[in-house]
Amino acid sequence: MSCDEKSLTITIIGAGGVAGSKVTEKLLKGNYNVFLCEKGEGIRKLRERGLTATSIEEAVPKSDIVIMTVPDNKVGEVSEKVVPLMKSNATLILLDPAAAYIGEVAMRDDCTFVIAHPCHPQLFREQESLEARRDFFGGVAEQDIVIALLRGEEEKFEVAEKLCREIFTPVSKCHRVTVEQMAILEPIASEVAAGAAAYLMKEAFDEAVRLGVPEEAAQAFMLGHIRILLAILFGMSSHKVSEAARSAINYGCNRIFKPDWKQIFESEEMKRIISEILHPRGVKRP
Numbered sequence: 001m002s003c004d005e006k007s008l009t010i011t012i013i014g015a016g017g018v019a020g021s022k023v024t025e026k027l028l029k030g031n032y033n034v035f036l037c038e039k040g041e042g043i044r045k046l047r048e049r050g051l052t053a054t055s056i057e058e059a060v061p062k063s064d065i066v067i068m069t070v071p072d073n074k075v076g077e078v079s080e081k082v083v084p085l086m087k088s089n090a091t092l093i094l095l096d097p098a099a100a101y102i103g104e105v106a107m108r109d110d111c112t113f114v115i116a117h118p119c120h121p122q123l124f125r126e127q128e129s130l131e132a133r134r135d136f137f138g139g140v141a142e143q144d145i146v147i148a149l150l151r152g153e154e155e156k157f158e159v160a161e162k163l164c165r166e167i168f169t170p171v172s173k174c175h176r177v178t179v180e181q182m183a184i185l186e187p188i189a190s191e192v193a194a195g196a197a198a199y200l201m202k203e204a205f206d207e208a209v210r211l212g213v214p215e216e217a218a219q220a221f222m223l224g225h226i227r228i229l230l231a232i233l234f235g236m237s238s239h240k241v242s243e244a245a246r247s248a249i250n251y252g253c254n255r256i257f258k259p260d261w262k263q264i265f266e267s268e269e270m271k272r273i274i275s276e277i278l279h280p281r282g283v284k285r286p
Helices: 018-027 041-048 056-062 072-085 154-167 179-210 215-233 243-256 261-265 267-278
Strands: 009-013 033-037 065-068 091-094 112-118 143-151 171-176
Touching: 009 018, 009 056, 018 033, 018 154, 033 056, 056 072, 065 072, 065 154, 072 091, 072 267, 091 154, 112 154, 112 179, 143 154, 143 179, 154 171, 179 215, 179 261, 179 267, 261 267
Parallel strands: 009 033, 009 065, 065 091, 091 112, 143 171
Antiparallel strands: 112 143
């Protein structure tokens, strides 16, 4: 079945949420039969957009593809209800690998399960318009996506990939990875490590302002230095880090970071971290 066939029926679970709204907006422009599933406040949000909610019980058994756009910590719970309702040979698309990686997603041998996630517009990628250059999330600016086959048939995976390209359009490249590789990227590398580092940089900026540096000067200085350092470290610039700066960076790494921090990439530790992220117990949030 090709991705542009009118007979392709799609259900979006959580269609009134932030992610669900974006997916809904994209797919309603295509030649698909689309069911939108929501509850409570989500139904009201759909109505405000002139859209109608359909029950999971009615929509899922009729669908060739079901897309889960519920919060990550609800994916496992919702999949327990959705997957048994899917017709044989249907495909479930998840938009985050976390729940699947730690085994919380209900599955069936006669269905296909695919995970896709946006890379978001890259920091150093040129964009064609001012609007695209100001699009940090994706949808206007070009971006790449990553996609993995959790279980199922290659033919169904190919259809899902085409659909995911439409969901995250405009897409420059679709990178096929394994589920574990996607989990390494999200949440471990991009959120646990890079997110914490970004939060540290913002705290350093706040501290400079607290100590009396004019805010405008601090922002110009910090963002400029962050940009050039990232460009050098990711091979986007021919400039080199000076010996003094390298010495300062080494000092900062030893002073601020734990020596064993890369243990977060070990398989069992990844599963523990992701489980804690999805089901936090008294964790203080930034």
